[in-house]
Structures are given as structure tokens and as C-alpha cells.
Amino acid sequence: MFIMYPELQHLVDSLATALSRPATVEDRRQRLVVYSRHSELPDAVRRASILQRHVSAEVLAWLGRFELAKARHPVRIPGNVSLGMLPRVCVPIRHHDLLLGYVWLIESDKSMSSEEMTLAETATQDFALALYREVLFGELASHRETEAIRNLLLCGSDVQADAARALIDGGHFDPSLGVVVLVARPVLTPDTEPDDRVWLALERALVNTRHRLPARHAVHLVSHSDGVLLFGTEGEADELTVNRWASQFDHALQTALAGLEQVSSSLIGVGQPRPELAQARGSYLEADQAARIAASMPDVTRIARWSQLGIYRVLAQLLSQDPGELVLHPGLERLFTNPEALPLLQTLETYLDLSGNARATSERLKLHRTSLYYRIQRFEHLADANLKDGNERLCLHLGLKIARFTGRYRPVG
Structure with a gap:
């Protein structure tokens, strides 16, 4: 309004x-x-x-x-x-x-x-x-709303309940609604930092999407690095409704960010529905993690739903503590530090993604079958690995995904 x-x-x-x-x-x-x-x-x-x-x-x-x-x-x-x-x-x-x-x-x-x-x-x-x-006066009211949303998403359960009550009593959110949280994150070009124009673009995308929803059905929070939309759901939040509003938000985001040279693309993470506003933190953590996964994994869609992330959802939870000291596979660790081994790692990852299907891998990589087999054998030699061993294949595949997720392995293209 x-x-x-x-x-x-x-x-x-x-x-x-x-x-x-x-x-x-x-x-x-x-x-x-x-x-x-x-x-x-x-x-x-x-x-x-x-x-x-x-x-x-x-x-x-x-x-x-x-x-x-x-x-x-x-x-x-x-x-x-x-x-x-x-x-x-x-x-x-x-x-x-x-x-x-x-x-x-x-x-x-x-x-x-x-x-x-x-x-x-x-x-x-x-x-x-x-x-x-x-x-x-309007900014003071907005500040109170913003503070309540921050407390709802970032603080402990006792504070969350008070924050939800403040938003409901302030007329910002209908207490009869459930809630889904979306997190939008601009992807910046290398060696750039977000500025006020990125902040404004996020704010506009959030406001435009919020205005399309009925009154008291949404609140939002924005920073220079991401934007958070909490929207209300009536009864059981069906997948079509969540997808529709995620797409609306994505369209508003693409429009708002167009022309900003420091932004190369944008991502949206979608959390699972919760039955009441006081439980929004759980949906927020899922949406935030989904956006992080989408930024690390190119095979994840730009709108990443937590419920559809499969193995990446499992990895995110396993690595949520301290993944820095995790030893993935001795052979992989050696090759991660060797830039010349990057084509071998990318070939191996594609080969494992396609369940060891040589024909499909050759087509995906536009690589002759003979060259593919050479790279696979070369990798086995350098990493001291045996791809005929199912447990080792699983270890290597999981190791590559974890390395992507933690930034230790960054494929090109």
C-alpha cells in the first residue's frame, strides 16, 4: 500500500x-x-x-x-x-x-x-x-517491523515467539496463516562488492512481490547481500502455490537487477512450509541453505527448493558444523591442488553423474570415447583409485560434491 x-x-x-x-x-x-x-x-x-x-x-x-x-x-x-x-x-x-x-x-x-x-x-x-x-515516523515503524523479523529468523525460540506476536499485533501478518520463506541472493561478478544499487534492486523486487499478495500475507527483510520474503499460506501449502510465488519473486528479481554490471545472475532458495509464523526460522534456514547450494552446484536450478535438493540437502546438513578438516579421498586431495588435473576431475564427475555411462558422458562433454577412457585411466593412475570398486566410486562421487560445496573444487564453464 x-x-x-x-x-x-x-x-x-x-x-x-x-x-x-x-x-x-x-x-x-x-x-x-x-x-x-x-x-x-x-x-x-x-x-x-x-x-x-x-x-x-x-x-x-x-x-x-x-x-x-x-x-x-x-x-x-x-x-x-x-x-x-x-x-x-x-x-x-x-x-x-x-x-x-x-x-x-x-x-x-x-x-x-x-x-x-x-x-x-x-x-x-x-x-x-x-x-x-x-x-x-514511517522509518521508525519500518525499523520496528525489521527488528521483529530479524529476531524471528535469527534468535532463539523464546525470542521468536515474541517477534511473531509483535508482527501479528502490529498488523503485518495474519495469525491464521502458515508461512514459507524465500531467500534471494544476487550472484556477483568476480572482485566486486554489493552496493546501494543492489540493495535497492532487492528492496524493489521484495516490495513488488509483496504488493501482489493480499494484505497481511507477507513481510520482508533486505540486506546488501540477500533479500528474504516471508509469505503466508492458507491451510496445507500446496506445491503449485509455493512455486507460483517463487516464480513471481524470481521475475521481479530479474527485472530489478537488470542492468547492474556487478550482478551476473541471481538465485532463490525456497524453504519448507511451516504451520505458523513463530516457526519461520526453520523455513528460513532451509531457504538460506538452498540458495547457498544453488550458488555452489551448477546442476541445481536457479529456484532451489529445499525439498528437492536430494543428496545436496543431506550434504548441507552433514557439513553444517565444520567441513574444513574433512578428508575426502587421498587421491582427490592431491588432484585438487593441481590445476592441470581439473579436466580429469570434471570428466570423472560427469562420468559418475551419468552412472558410468560412457556414451552419455562422451556426448555431454563432446569428447571422443577413446579420449574419455584415456582420461578415466589417467585419473585412476594419478589418484591411485579403482573405479571398478563400488565403494570407491561412491567415495569419489561424494568427495567431488562435497568439494564443490565447500569451494575446494571449482570447475570451469
Whole structure:
């Protein structure tokens, strides 16, 4: 639900009338707060801002060039044809030195005069007081909700019950519902770190998905590295319902992350349903682990359901304590440290994945059958292993999967 801010609405309408041009106000994270009356939506960016409550990652990247968060005075932003964006003026809203948001004015027909720029800048003093009062109050309420969700997911059972009660009493979640937890995790390109744009993209995907659900059916939590959605289920949570909302969330996530150069893909882990909100931590731990497994195992789908992870689910639980000292197989350990052995390891893993079917392995790897047999024999020699021994095959196969999961073995491609 979009929150109304009466004082801010009056101020933005007054400024738009004085300047004879429509205006919008965003918070410091560039999320729409209020907007004046528009006879028409002048460009695609303003249209997205009003209709979808946010703009794309590409637009945020373009605006990031102008370091608006550091601005003390109005900043002129040139148009960008590829983004469907007309020239506009951004006026920072500050309370003393604290950045609270921005006023946006489009220069579609003519540029603003210096007098108009001064008028807009002066008006931000009133905007600052209103934002400080109204938005800060909303952020305090949001902080209480966020704190309750953190306690629900991360603390002990006694605290979890109190946190669930706080969310229910605060009108955020229907007490008659069960709960399923989804964890979304962006996959970053090498040598990059998540920034505010990733945080905003996660927030938008979560909010968009949450708004599609009925009232009091969902809450969410976001950090720079992942986003968590808790959604309510009525009665027995059937697989089709869970899959549908996981797909909706995935679509929102893909849309929100599009254009962020530091994000190569994204993953969603899906926990098992729980009968009441106070038990959400169990579903969260499963969803978090499913997302971790999906990041380590390329044969796991982008939407990874805990219930469908098979042997990986078992490995995750076995390795949840301290897998670092685990000795997998003496021969494997030697080859893990030898970069030249990587093709042999990848060949062996595929061969074992396909139950020792040489024809299927050759086709999967696009490898001649003779070359396949050579690699298998070469591996047996270097690892001092015997693939005719069923127990040793099991040990090697399990060792490769554990090594993937713990990062000791990282195949290419």
C-alpha cells in the first residue's frame, strides 16, 4: 500500500503550481514519496516512477554519475534518449547536513530560469521539515517491523515467539496463516562488492512481490547481500502455490537487477512450509541453505527448493558444523591442488553423474570415447583409485560434491 503524506502532498502541489511544471519528491534512496498532478506523463522515467513507484537499474546507474547524494544545490541532469529520459533538475532536500530526499522537476519545454531554481531550492526547506517529521515516523515503524523479523529468523525460540506476536499485533501478518520463506541472493561478478544499487534492486523486487499478495500475507527483510520474503499460506501449502510465488519473486528479481554490471545472475532458495509464523526460522534456514547450494552446484536450478535438493540437502546438513578438516579421498586431495588435473576431475564427475555411462558422458562433454577412457585411466593412475570398486566410486562421487560445496573444487564453464 502506498503511504499518504498530506503535508508533503500540499507542498509538492504548491511548488508545481508556482513553477508551472509537475514535480515529484523521492526519499534519499530515490524511492517515490509524493508527486504533483500531471496532465500527462512527460517521459518513460517519470511514468515508471509514478506507476511502478521506482525506476530501473539503468536509470539509477545514469543518475549515479552525478553524485546527487553529495549535492548541496540544484543539479541539472541532461536528457538520455536511450532511457527515454528528458532533461530535469534535481534539488536535494537536506535538514541541516542530513540528506532526506530530492525534488525532481522536468525541463521538457524550456529550461528553468535562475529565479525558478532559487524558488525550488528555497522550497526544499519546508520539504525538509515535512520529510523529517513524516518519513522519519514511517522509518521508525519500518525499523520496528525489521527488528521483529530479524529476531524471528535469527534468535532463539523464546525470542521468536515474541517477534511473531509483535508482527501479528502490529498488523503485518495474519495469525491464521502458515508461512514459507524465500531467500534471494544476487550472484556477483568476480572482485566486486554489493552496493546501494543492489540493495535497492532487492528492496524493489521484495516490495513488488509483496504488493501482489493480499494484505497481511507477507513481510520482508533486505540486506546488501540477500533479500528474504516471508509469505503466508492458507491451510496445507500446496506445491503449485509455493512455486507460483517463487516464480513471481524470481521475475521481479530479474527485472530489478537488470542492468547492474556487478550482478551476473541471481538465485532463490525456497524453504519448507511451516504451520505458523513463530516457526519461520526453520523455513528460513532451509531457504538460506538452498540458495547457498544453488550458488555452489551448477546442476541445481536457479529456484532451489529445499525439498528437492536430494543428496545436496543431506550434504548441507552433514557439513553444517565444520567441513574444513574433512578428508575426502587421498587421491582427490592431491588432484585438487593441481590445476592441470581439473579436466580429469570434471570428466570423472560427469562420468559418475551419468552412472558410468560412457556414451552419455562422451556426448555431454563432446569428447571422443577413446579420449574419455584415456582420461578415466589417467585419473585412476594419478589418484591411485579403482573405479571398478563400488565403494570407491561412491567415495569419489561424494568427495567431488562435497568439494564443490565447500569451494575446494571449482570447475570451469
